[in-house]
C-alpha cells in the first residue's frame with residue numbers, strides 16, 4: 001500500500017484517546033501481512049500498544065502514537081495535501097515510519113522495530129506500559145515521531161501543571177468589611193505571577209506560563225469565599241526552581257495543588273540534519289528504557305489539534321527519506337561499513 005493510501009486508511013479509523021482498539025488491530029493485520037512479528041501489548045481492556053519487529057533484538061526503533069485528540073475528522077485530500085484528524089498528529093507519521101521501515105528491510109536492514117502507543121494525547125499511559133517491555137533494554141535509539149516540520153528536535157520543553165486555590169470569607173456584598181474576597185486574593189497572586197521573571201535556559205529557551213482556567217465566587221452579591229486558577233508552565237529548567245518561585249509568589253495567600261510535571265528532555269543530535277528545540281511534550285519522557293531518544297516528523301504542531309489539521313504530501317515523502325537516513329546513521333554496523 002502506498003504512503004498516502006496508508007495515511008488515509010489509518011485516518012479513516014477513529015481513534016480518539018481511549019478508543020484505539022480498532023486502529024491497533026488494523027495495524028497488526030497490516031504489519032503481519034507484510035511479514036512482521038507483531039505483539040499487542042495490553043494497556044487497558046480496550047487499548048493495546050502495537051510492537052512489531054523483524055529480528056529478536058532490534059537496536060533502532062521508530063515510534064509514535066495511534067490516538068488523536070477529538071473530534072474525529074475523516075480524511076480528504078487535494079493534489080498537495082491530506083486533511084483531517086491525525087494527518088500530521090500522528091497517522092501520517094505512522095505511515096511514513098512503516099514505509100521507511102519497509103524500504104530499509106528491502107535492502108536487508110532488519111535491525112529495526114516499530115512501536116505505536118495509545119493515550120499519548122492524555123497521560124502517555126501507553127508509553128508508561130511500553131517502557132517496561134523486555135525489548136526496551138536492547139534498544140539503543142528510539143526515533144519518535146511528532147510534527148516537527150521534518151526538523152530533528154534536539155530538545156523539548158517540559159510541562160508543569162498546577163492549580164492555585166484561595167480561600168476567603170463569604171459576606172453580603174453591601175458589607176464587604178464583614179468578609180474577605182478569595183477572588184481579589186487570587187487576582188493579586190496571578191498579577192504577581194504575570195510579573196515574575198522565571199529562570200530561562202540558553203538551550204531550551206524561555207519558560208512560559210499560561211493561566212488557562214479561572215473560576216470562583218457564588219453570586220454577584222456575595223463576597224466570594226473560594227477561587228481557583230489552573231496554570232500550565234512550559235519548563236526550560238528543572239521543575240524545582242520554578243516550583244519554588246511559584247511558592248514564593250503565592251506564600252500563605254493560597255494553596256498550590258500540583259497536577260503533573262515532566263522535565264525538559266535533551267535528545268540525540270545527528271550532524272547533517274536541520275535541528276531545533278520544540279516547545280511541546282511527547283511520549284519520550286515516559287520511555288527512558290528505550291535508549292537514546294530522537295524526535296522528527298512531518299507536518300506542523302501549529303495545525304495539529306485544530307479543525308484544519310493537514311499534512312503536505314511532499315513532507316510525508318521527505319519524512320520517509322529522513323527516517324531511512326537516520327536509521328542508516330544510527331545503526332552501528334552501517335557506520336562501520338562507511
Ligand SMILES: [Zn+2]
Pocket residue numbers: 065089090120146147
Ligand atoms: Zn502527537
